[in-house]
Amino acid sequence: MDTAAYLQRIGLSADCVAHSYQFLDQRQKHHICSVPYENLDILNGISPVLFEDELFEKIVTNHRGGYCFELNGVLAALLRALGFSVKSYMARFLKGETSIPVRRHRVTAVECDGKTYICEVGIGQNAPRFPLLLCQGVEQAEGNEAYKFETDDFLGWVLYEKKDGEWKPYYAFTEEEQLDIDFIQPSFYCEKHPDSPFHKGIMVAIKTSDGRKAINGRDYKVFRGDELVLLEEGISEARLYELLEHEFGLRWRYS
Numbered sequence: 171m172d173t174a175a176y177l178q179r180i181g182l183s184a185d186c187v188a189h190s191y192q193f194l195d196q197r198q199k200h201h202i203c204s205v206p207y208e209n210l211d212i213l214n215g216i217s218p219v220l221f222e223d224e225l226f227e228k229i230v231t232n233h234r235g236g237y238c239f240e241l242n243g244v245l246a247a248l249l250r251a252l253g254f255s256v257k258s259y260m261a262r263f264l265k266g267e268t269s270i271p272v273r274r275h276r277v278t279a280v281e282c283d284g285k286t287y288i289c290e291v292g293i294g295q296n297a298p299r300f301p302l303l304l305c306q307g308v309e310q311a312e313g314n315e316a317y318k319f320e321t322d323d324f325l326g327w328v329l330y331e332k333k334d335g336e337w338k339p340y341y342a343f344t345e346e347e348q349l350d351i352d353f354i355q356p357s358f359y360c361e362k363h364p365d366s367p368f369h370k371g372i373m374v375a376i377k378t379s380d381g382r383k384a385i386n387g388r389d390y391k392v393f394r395g396d397e398l399v400l401l402e403e404g405i406s407e408a409r410l411y412e413l414l415e416h417e418f419g420l421r422w423r424y425s
Contacts, residue, residue: 171226171251176244179230180204187252191282194249194301198289201245206235206376206418207294209368212361220353222247233419235376237360237368238292239353242276245291255281260356261343262325265295270325274356277343279304288329294375294384296396297340302329314395372410376418383417385410390417 174184180200187193211218218240219225225244228234235241242258250256261275280287280301287301300312302319304327309318316332317340326344330337360368367373375384381393385405390413392400405413414420 171247173251176230176248201291202377206374208235208374210422212368220350238276239357242278242292246278249280258348259343260348261341263341264339276353374418
């Protein structure tokens with residue numbers, strides 16, 4: 171991997187690289203504010219290719235985004251190329267679910283200073299903006315965000331998010347290491363299964379310093395924290411392409 175090109179893509183220089191929590195934190199924050207979450211290839215009938223060279227070409231060379239299998243995949247490849255010990259796990263996305271769902275999320279675990287951190291860059295909605303120490307019961311907070319991990323006999327590690335004073339499950343994973351090839355099957359589920367939300371409409375999102383911007387279907391939203399501060403409903407085709415280019419850094423056309 172051309173690590174310098176990747177770091178340039180997210181607004182960092184090679185001089186900042188260090189095997190430290192501070193670097194992991196800086197890299198995660200820059201990534202989520204530079205590389206959008208998006209499902210545009212799936213809507214165009216293009217299956218995401220989940221191996222390092224193709225991910226680099228799409229996200230770094232072509233200045234695109236992706237979804238969890240792609241974004242957390244290219245993250246794992248970068249950190250591994252920089253000398254970190256990295257493992258990828260399969261997760262169940264629990265947020266908003268009333269029953270146990272299929273495994274359809276990629277999680278990246280990184281060893282640093284003798285500890286394991288979960289670095290998350292593959293979620294479009296509100297999600298951890300900083301690396302989370304994989305340790306049971308420790309509340310980890312930054313700004314208005316608070317998270318903790320607990321363990322469950324069946325689900326394994328369960329990430330909880332604190333909302334309105336209440337801890338709610340976010341996602342869960344077991345520590346069975348996965349290879350890039352293992353994510354092809356769940357990615358295909360996301361592309362094709364009738365219950366999947368990923369092929370039903372445009373899903374684009376990017377974090378900002380104090381919130382996030384998102385397009386869902388033909389609605390454009392801007393959030394400051396959890397507060398909706400701008401809503402444009404039913405945007406036109408021309409406005410869609412304008413937003414994709416100027417607000418999300420994407421040049422794309424729906425064929």
